[in-house]
Amino acid sequence: xxxxxxxxxxxxxxxxxxxxxxxxxxxxxxxxxxxxxxxxxxxxxxxxxxxxxxxxxxxxxxxxxxxxxxxxxxxxxxxxxxxxxxxxxxxxxxxxxxxxxxxxxxxxxxxxxxxxxxxxxxxxxxxxxxxxxxxxxxxxxxxxxxxxxxxxxxxxxxxxxxxxxxxxxxxxxxxxxxxxxxxxxxxxxxxxxxxxxxxxxxxxxxxxxxxxxxxxxxxxxxxxxxxxxxxxxxxxxxxxxxxxxxxxxxxxxxxxxxxxxxxxxxxxxxxxxxxxxxxxxxxxxxxxxxxxxxxxxxxxxxxxxxxxxxxxxxxxxxxxxxxxxxxxxxxxxxxxxxxxxxxxxxxxxxxxxxxxxxxxxxxxxxxxxxxxxxxxxxxxxxxxxxxxxxxxxxxxxxxxxxxxxxxxxxxxxxxxxxxxxxxxxxxxxxxxxxxxxxxxxxxxxxxxxxxxxxxxxxxxxxxxx
Numbered sequence: 001x002x003x004x005x006x007x008x009x010x011x012x013x014x015x016x017x018x019x020x021x022x023x024x025x026x027x028x029x030x031x032x033x034x035x036x037x038x039x040x041x042x043x044x045x046x047x048x049x050x051x052x053x054x055x056x057x058x059x060x061x062x063x064x065x066x067x068x069x070x071x072x073x074x075x076x077x078x079x080x081x082x083x084x085x086x087x088x089x090x091x092x093x094x095x096x097x098x099x100x101x102x103x104x105x106x107x108x109x110x111x112x113x114x115x116x117x118x119x120x121x122x123x124x125x126x127x128x129x130x131x132x133x134x135x136x137x138x139x140x141x142x143x144x145x146x147x148x149x150x151x152x153x154x155x156x157x158x159x160x161x162x163x164x165x166x167x168x169x170x171x172x173x174x175x176x177x178x179x180x181x182x183x184x185x186x187x188x189x190x191x192x193x194x195x196x197x198x199x200x201x202x203x204x205x206x207x208x209x210x211x212x213x214x215x216x217x218x219x220x221x222x223x224x225x226x227x228x229x230x231x232x233x234x235x236x237x238x239x240x241x242x243x244x245x246x247x248x249x250x251x252x253x254x255x256x257x258x259x260x261x262x263x264x265x266x267x268x269x270x271x272x273x274x275x276x277x278x279x280x281x282x283x284x285x286x287x288x289x290x291x292x293x294x295x296x297x298x299x300x301x302x303x304x305x306x307x308x309x310x311x312x313x314x315x316x317x318x319x320x321x322x323x324x325x326x327x328x329x330x331x332x333x334x335x336x337x338x339x340x341x342x343x344x345x346x347x348x349x350x351x352x353x354x355x356x357x358x359x360x361x362x363x364x365x366x367x368x369x370x371x372x373x374x375x376x377x378x379x380x381x382x383x384x385x386x387x388x389x390x391x392x393x394x395x396x397x398x399x400x401x402x403x404x405x406x407x408x409x410x411x412x413x414x415x416x417x418x419x420x421x422x423x424x425x426x427x428x429x430x431x432x433x434x435x436x437x438x439x440x441x442x443x444x445x446x447x448x449x450x451x452x453x454x455x456x457x458x459x460x461x462x463x464x465x
Contacts, residue, residue, distance in 0.1 A: 029125040032116040032119050040078070045078075047078045049176045052075050052076070057072065058072040060072035071095040073184070074092050075091050075177075077180035078176065079173045081159070090119070092153070094151065094153075095151045101191045103197065104152065106177060107141070107205075108154070108208040109205050110201070110202055110203040110206075112164060112255060112294040113158075113294050113297075114158075114162045114255050114256075114262070115293060142154070144397060144434050153177060155173055159173055161263055162259060166260055166264070166331070171208060171215040175216060175219055175223065182194065182223070195224060198227045199228045199229070200229045200230075203355070203389065206231060210228075210364075213340075213341040214334075214341065227345065227346070227403025229403075231348045232356045236332050241306065244355065247354075251300060252298065253301075253304070254289040257306070279309075279313070306318065333364045340372070345373065346378070346395070347361060347365050355384075369412040373412075376414070378392065380417050381417065390438045424439065
């Protein structure tokens, strides 16, 4: 049975369960916009980054359908906006029954949205509506980490107003999420107050991972981070805008602009400019992105051009407007010598990636190497953006284990992998059932991700997004 079929059937089951006489709150968690858990207490601005502001037990689930057999918690913690002011966000912790108690994985899911109802902390709860195909597949990756005995923490790294694509904010939110989990060590039953950590993220999640890796030495050097794994790394926003403009995936662009203009990101700088140059249609694009998740944005805005006069008045010079250009320049990885990984990092990328340009990820790897970082760079010569997340995951899982054990070689290396298939035993015999589900996901994406658009249409029809 395909992933989409499972998702559709599961959602139908959820709707039927809704008729059971249990409380609405128990079945359907509140969106972060109305859930009081997400409101930070008075005076939180005076606490240190990473301070736990509130905690609760959670009923976690995969695909929002059935409770997951793990112990779960959610923490609201203090973190930092782009301008250095205090903000808060949440992280969800999954603790498996066979947990290794001296370490955890920080998992940065690619929620790629400028709407807070798309936050992972909401999506992971039992009864939450699932509207993102990629996030649904990524729950299988979390399953693999849990089955391997790792505690997993997955933060809402875009912050309280879903500032998608704001790299510095996302990186600090990841690092402060690690601090919060560290402070929660006694409740988790950890055997150390300074647990080892490895961070993982792909695509939109790699924005958070890459920036956290870059900022660790200046923002959170006390953390016991052993490594980072980032695939499909979006390292240059200007290049991505040009790459995606007027393509099947141009719906990501209103998401990014909307995320960057949020108050916790660059709203003070960008909004006066956007208010001047955007047309009514341009405003409607951002308004739509403010209240919808990535799947619906992609479905609604294919082959849309941000350079069009229908959207804004500066035409093809819009990226060169001084304020916009400065914001985009602030979100390029690898250009600042003080912002580079100080522990080993794995980068993996499809050479034919149709969403995130390969040359920019390669350039960032080279720049980090020149700055003294230990970088492993793997090129996947077959497949596209989504298939490479799945095919490259066994390498990432192995790297995570090696990072925890301290056996990742220092220095820089690169290789090319030509195979776009996944062996049923790629993750090992114990994880074979998860690998089979991932192979099913690859079948849905298709070679070079040619089936993605059709599958998004199917998902839209199945869940009515």
